[in-house]
Amino acid sequence: MKENLLQQLIFQLNNANIKQLLHFILVSSVTAITILAVSTIVIENYSYDSQKILMENIIRTETLTKNINHTISSLILRNRTIAFSNNIDSLMKVPDRTILEKNFKKDLNEIRQILSSEKSIHIIEDFETLFKKFALIDDELFSNKQKLILLVKELNTNQKILDDIVNEIINAIDSVSGKIKLKATRTRIRINKNLAVVGPDSQSEHILLLDNLLAQQRQVESASHQVQLSASQIIQLSQKLTQTDNKDALIDIRDNEIAQQLSQINISLYVLSGNLKEFPELMKDIIRISDALRHLVKISIEDKRSIYSLWAQYLDLSLFIESEINIEAKKYADSMANTVKDLESHLGLIINKHKRKTNQLTKSLYIIIICISLFVAFFISMILHKLRYRINHPLQLIGDAVNNLTKGQLTSRLDDNDFIKDEFSLLAHSFNTFAKRNEQLINELSSTHDALLENQHRLNAVLENALVGIVHLKDRKFISVNHRFEEMFGYDRNHIEGLKTEILFFSKEDFERVGEVAYKKLRENKTYYDEWLVKHKNGNSFWCAISAKSIEDGKPEFGSIWLYEDISERKRTEEQLITLANYDILTNLPNRGLFMDRLQNYINLAKRNNQIISVMFIDLDRFKRVNDSLGHEVGDKLLKVVADKLNNCVRSSDTVARLGGDEFTVIMIDIKNKLIPERTARKIIQSLKDPVYINGHEISISPSIGISMYPDDGDSVALLLRNSDAAMYHAKGLGRNNYQFYTDEMNSESLNKLTLESRLRRAVDNNDFELFFQKQFNIVENKVIGYEALLRWRDESGHIISPDNFIHILEDTGMINTTGEWVIYEACRYLKLLLSENSYPVRMAINLSARQFQDKNLLKHIDNALNEYQLIPDNIELEITETILMTGSKTSQEIINELHDMGCNIVLDDFGTGYSSLAYLKQFPIDALKIDRSFIRDILSDPSDAAICNAIRAMAESLNIEVIAEGVETNEQLDYLIANGFTTVQGYYYGKPESGDTLVKSNIKQTKLKLVK
Amino acid sequence: MYRNFLIIVSLILSAAFHSGPVHADIYVGTTTPLSGPLRELGKNALAGMEAYFNRVNSTGGIHGQKIKLIIKDDKYEPRLAAQNMRTLIEQHDVISVIGNVGTPTAVVTVPIAIENKVPFIGAITGAPLLRNIPPNRYVFNYRASYSEEAASMIDGLLKSGIKPHEIAFFTQRDSYGDAGYDGAISALQKHNFFNTHTLAHGRYTRNSLNVEGALATILDVQIKPRAIIMAGSYAPSAKFIKLAKQDLPDCLFLNLSFVGSAPLLEELGAETENVIITQVVPGFNSNLPIANEFKRDLKNYSIFAKPNFISFESYIVAKIFIHALQSVKDTNITRESLINSLHKLSNLNIGLNLNISYSKEKHQGVHKVWPVMIDDKNFMPVDWNKLRESLKQSDLKTDTLANAP
Structure with a gap:
């Protein structure tokens, strides 16, 4: 049957197709894996269970054994404590045994349940027997020990009683001896008294009586002493009794020493009573003493509970405890300890045995698994072998056919008969169909291929190019x-x-x-x-x-x-275009357009988010002067530097923009309060403080900063900008180089300035200026030697405005160049008129502004004007200020030199107010200097002003420079000046400046007068 | 809910802490002979203190706290007294030990008190060991010392015409007896008598009645004493006086206060003549305010209704003690605060017609001694000068007898 099954299987394998073979493999693999898995689980479970049982039992048993060990130790300790306790308190403090006993029995029972081997049962039974014996002995020890301690206590009580008895004896003896002494003394006194009164016969009788009495007293004292001594001896002996450690010594003390003392006491007592027969009152004391003595003997040796018998019992008992109970107890304790050890070693054996058994079982199970695995593996490899053949063979045939096709043998086909009817036979059929179709296709393809290639070439050329x-x-x-x-x-x-x-x-x-x-x-x-x-x-x-x-x-x-x-x-x-439109080319900062745009955006944002914005208007102080004196190139570079510095002072979210010229703005968004712009403004001022070096020039620049806040100072771009500008102007008004927050009052101020500027611009365009002239006098010769041309502005309403109010605007705005040129021409024109009328030559002083020295055309203008009015350069004096010299600009120095070379007179105006550096006088070709009017004003009242004037005059004289005293107003001033060697003066003393027309008219009049004369 | 709980808890706690010390009692201890030959002394000492303490307690106590007197019997035995002291201090945590009776017991109890820093106040003893100079911080006395009593005896005797060599001594064989003897001897030396060793000195054993030997010793001396200074307890003293009167009918017997006047009087029976006792308190039958107060309180607050010198003394001690307690400001009275308060007692008039002051340097309440003589069962103040007159008469009598053929 079995063979048949196998044969059937082999037959099936031979005839199965690939799919079936694969099924075989799958089924057998799954079967094998299942068997393996199941057996592994079984083994694992078994070994785990047995391990677990083992571990649990072992741990439990070990714990129990430990507990028992501990209990036994406690019991032994308790037993020893009893053995060594020496008073009733400590004995009573010994813990109760029942709990320990209960624990022991419980643990032992549990072990009995876990361990069932014969050996272990034997051990446990032994243990129980041992423990019972130990418990009995322990009880015996305890009760005996208790007895012993009670004995000691009783002994101590007896000792105390002894003390009391002795005290009583001593007291009684003291009483006896005192009384006998008093008796003797009194007798002596009485006899002495009687001796004095009775005759000599009875004298000797009395003396004899006294002697007897004294002898009696001595005997009583000695006997009392002996009694006292013996009593004390007995107490000592009683104590000695309790110090002996064997019974023989005990009996010896009782029968010899104590008995001896007792007979001694009896003798003494006999003596005492013999002596005291005559004193019945003392017999009472003697009876007291003998009673006490009897009591003493009773307590010490005679009584059943006497010290003697108590101690004898004590000795017996302690000997019994020591020799019998204690040894026995120790023996059982040791045995129990050994039994615990036996139990432990037995436990070890059991564990080992168990372990061995488990290991063997596991090993055999593993062998079974390996066998099964080998068998399954063999079976699978057999099937695989079959499978390989079944796949390889048809593949070989198909492969050959395909190979032939590839080589171009388009007629190659497979023979159906070579295939078993399975997957491959289908494949072979399909191949044959494919080969046939392929043959047809290839033939068609080769004809269309050429046409296609041509087309593609053309298309590619277009695409590629x-x-x-x-x-x-x-x-x-x-x-x-x-x-x-x-x-x-x-x-x-x-x-x-x-x-x-x-x-x-x-x-x-x-x-x-x-x-x-x-x-x-x-x-x-x-x-x-x-x-x-x-x-x-x-x-x-x-x-x-x-x-x-x-x-x-x-x-x-x-x-x-x-x-x-x-x-x-x-x-x-495109980008460049954007940049150009929005950024300043010079500084790369946002320009006005972008600034406005951004500000508008920020305002919109701030409105939504309730934020605060600050707009800062920064104007560089006297920047125009830099531009004028050092040229635009330097000015531009300075602006770049300033732009960089500004960018460094602000946060990345802030915008620095250049509005044009030297005007910068900063927008600070999302600020909490004024502190932030304030800090930034300070930072800007600080960072601009350091001088800048450009093209070898050291330039210091300072800003004036106006700050307006959104929303407090305005909610539109225009308002914020205008108000920050106003604040800036206010800052300028407060001495520059500072910052100001906008306040409403500033606006009008700023407006004034703005209107003034625009009005002035109109004035320049319309030439609403006039020249006035002030006379210069030679006070020595008392004649007019020249005139200073002074600029006046006649505004729309006809008011004459003095240059103090507008000249700085002209300078700041650069309009001075136009006006300055006009002044030169106009002055020359009047000079010509005056010269033509005047009998002697006069000169014309023309003021030049620093700004004009920036312009090389100045020379040309002057030259042209002189030529136009046929004047010689010596006719004009050009008044310059120290500031022009101070800038150190090369251009201005060259112009001054050339003007001087031309023949013009160079006059230094307002001397004494500025640096008044003498070096300038040497460095520049100065022909004359004008002492500032402020010195002349106080020349009489202020000695230092006078001293300065005189010093200037003396110095100028030595340098061959003419001195002109300005602002002479009084006769006294004039006298002083004359007296101090001044020659040329100017001032209201000689009349206010006159308009050109008036001057010319009066001159003509004078000339006519002269002519008439 | 939780918050309410907290409030309740805090209320309970505050109540507990607040009321705690107010209602606690003040524990005071005494160890005294209540059995044995000196039991009468001990009982009387207790009576005086209890009378005053009960009165204080029934009228509200000290700051609401009751005085609790813990009483221990020491049988006049030092060993027991020491045990009692330790029990009082360790178990009962007494604030003070007060009114202990006896010198031999004080020998052991005083060091224990000092060691444990427990005030030891008004002990019924005049022994010098309680009267160090400077005083120990923890020991306070009311009564005059034995030396002062003995000195007053010597002074009085000499004033009444008795010569120093006519004085003999009967003393207990212990520190009490020594104290009396030494006090008298140094007083004699102050009166320029230096042959003190020739004076007869009979001694007897404490807690015994064996006085015959002592009497024999005194009688053995050649010169017949006219006054015997006695430092003993009442029973042997009474026996001695009775015995001695057989041999020395006119002799004066001068007892230290500690003898216990009332029991002595009782023991002596009819033979009270020529017995003088120095007292450390005035007569309780006098008109002093405190005497009346004492008798009234004793009647109302004590079961020992009979007034005597010892109960009067302990009553005075209790009164001084209560004064000190009352002047402690803090309700939480400590041993140290009690001592500080005692130190501040100054010119205290408790009705004795003399001021009592204590300070750090002075722990002795009074130095005054009141000698009394027994006259028909009453104690009458001694007038030494009058005594001199009566002695002269009896001298004459004796001389005539002595010189009779």
Whole structure:
């Protein structure tokens, strides 16, 4: 039957097809794995269970054994404590045994339940017997020990009683001896008294009586002493009794020493009573003593509870305890300890045995598993072998046929008869059909191939030479790219084809965004167009115009054509345009337009978010002077430096803008309070404080800063700007180089200035200026030697405005150049008129402003004016201020030198108010200097002013420089000046400045008068 | 809920802490002979203190706290007294030990008190060991010392015409007897008598009645004493006086206060003539305010209704003690605060017609001694000068007898 089954199996295997064989393998593998798994689990479970049982039992048994060990130790300790306790308290403090006993029995029972071997039962039974014996002995020890201690206690009580008895005896003896002594004394006194009164016969009788009495007293004393002594001896002996450690010594003390003392006491007592017979009152004491003595004997030796018998019992008992109970107890304790050890070692044996058994079982189970595995493996490999043949053989045949096809033998076919009817026979049939069809196709293909090739060549030429990158994409992957694309992005087409277009973008987000937008369009059958910053292979970025169209209408999934055009150049141009429109070219700061735009945006934002904005208007103090004296190139560089410094002073979120000229603004957004702009303003002032070096010039510049706050100072760009400007002007008014927050009062002030400026501009345009002239007098010769031309502005309403009020605006705005030129011409014109009328030559003093020295045309203007009015340079004096000299500008120095060389007189105006450096006088070709009017005004009242004037005059004289005293108003001043050697003066003393027309008229009059004369 | 709980807890706690010390009792201890030959002394000492303490307690106590007197019997045995002291201090945590009776017991109890820093106040003893100079911080006395009593005896005797060599001594063989003897001897030396060793000195054993030997010793001396200074307890003293009167009918017997006047009087029976006792308190039958107060309180607050010198003394001690307690400001009275308060007692008039002051340097309440003589069962103040007159008469009598053929 078994054989049949096997044969049947082999037959089946031989005839099975591949699928069936695979089934066989699968079934047998699963069976094998299941068997293995089940047996492993069984083994594992078994060994785990037995291990667990073992472990649990072992741990439990070990714990129990330990407990028992501990209990036994406690019992032994308790037993020892009893043995060594020596008073009733400590004995009573010994813990109760019942708990320990209960624990012991409980633990032992539990062990008995766990361990069932014969040996262990034997051990446990032994243990119980031992314990019972120990308990008995322990009880005996305890009760005996208790007895012993009670004995000791009783002994102590007896000792105390003894003490009391002795005290009683001593007291009684003291009483006896005292009484006998008193008796003797009294008798002696009485006899002595009687001796004096009775005759000699009875005298001797009395003496004899006294002697007897004294002898009696001595005997009583000695006997009392003896009694006292013996009594004390007995006490000592009683104590000695309790110190003996054997019974023989005890009996010896009782029968010899104590008995001896007792007989001694009896003798003494006899003596005492003999002596005291005559004193019945003392007999009472003697009876007291003998009673006490009897008591003493009783307590010490005679009584059943006497010290003697108590101690004898004590000795017996302690001997018994020591020799019998204690030894026995110790023996049992030791045995119990040994039994615990036996139990422990027995436990060890059991554990080992158990372990061995488990290991053996596990091992045999493993062997079974291995056998099963081997059998299954053999069976499977048999099937596999069969399977290999069944696959290999037909494959070989098919392979050969395909090989033939490849070689071009298109007629190659397979023979059906070579195949068993299975999967491969189907394959062979299909192959034959395929070979036949293939033969037909190949023939058709070769004819169309040539035509197609030609067409493709033409198309490629167009694509490859296109000026935009053309890409064929499918699923956002490169199918093909053209040459331009390769050029643009730096990829080789061979490398790129098949990759995703993501490589062209800087981020996945960009890529996805493009995909999303583009494919939406393409699906709508529209053309996609956008501009993106794309990535070259080398990582560079450039702008690209990307357009796409799907190949099939609205179906980009079938492929799409993408055009890439490099538009970087165009983008650059656009950006430049934006920058130009919004940024200041010089400083790269936002310009006015961008500033306004940003401010508007910030205001909008701030309105929404309830934020505070501050606008700072910064004007550089005397920047025009820098421009004038050092030239625009330096000025521009300075502006750049200032721009950088400003940028460093503000937060990154703030905007620094240049409105034009030397005006900067700062917008600070989202600030909490005024402290932040205030701090920034201070920072700006501080950072501009350090001098700047440009083209070898050391330039110091300071700002005036006005600050307005949104929303407090205005809610529009225009208002904020205007108010910060007003605040700035206020700062300037307060001495420059500071900052001011806008307040409402400032506005009118600023407005005034603004209107003044515009009015002045109009005045320049309309030439609403006039010249007035002030006489210069030679006080020695008492004649007019010249005039100073003074600028006056006659405004719209006809008011004459003095230059103090507008000259700085002219200078700041640069209008001074125009006006200055006019002044030169006009002065020359009047001089010509005056000279033509005057009998002697006079000169014309013309004031020049620093700004005019920036302009090389100044020389030309002067030269032209002189020529036009046929004047010689010596006719004019050019008045300059120290500030012009101070700037140290090369241009101004050259101009001054050239003017002097031309023959013009150079006069230093307002001398004494500025630095008044003598070095200038040497360095520059100065012909005359004007002492400032302030010195002349106080020349009489202030000695130091007078001293300065005189010093200047003396110095000027030594340098051969003419001195002109300005502002002479009184006769006294004039006298002083005359007296101190001044020659030329100027001032109201000689009349106020006159208009040109008036001057000319009066001159004509004078001349006419002279002529008449 | 939780908050309410907290409030309740805090209330309970504050109540507990607040009321605790107020209602606690003040424990005071005494160890005294209540059995044995000196039991009468001990009982009388207790009576005086209890009378005053009960009165204080029934009228509200000290700051609301009751005085609790813990009483221990020491049988006049030092060993027991020491045990009692330790029990009082360790178990009962007494604030003070007060009114202990006896010198031999004081020998052991005083060091224990000092060691444990427990005030030891008003002991019924005049022994010098309680009267160190400077005083120990924890020991306070009311009564005059034995030396002062003995000195007053010597002074009085000499004033009444008795010569120093006519004085003999009968003393207990212990520190009490020594104290009396030494006090008298140094007083004699102050009176320029230096042959003190020739004076007869009979001694007897404490707690015994064996006085015959002592009498024999005194009689053995050649010169017949006219006054015997006695430092003993009442029973042997009475026996001695009775015995001695057989041999020395006119002799004066001068007893230290400690003898216990009342029991002595009782023991002596009819033979009270020529017995003088120095007292450390004035007569309780006098008109002093405290005497009346004492008798009234004793009647109302004590079961020992009979007034005597010892109960009067302990009553005075109790009164001084209560004064000190009352002047402690803090309700939580400690041993140290009690001592500080005692130190501040100054010019205290408790009705004795003399001021009592204590200070850090002075722990002795009074130095005054009141000698009394028994006259028909009453104690009458001794007038030494009058005594001199009566002695002269009896001298004459004796001389005539002596000189009779």
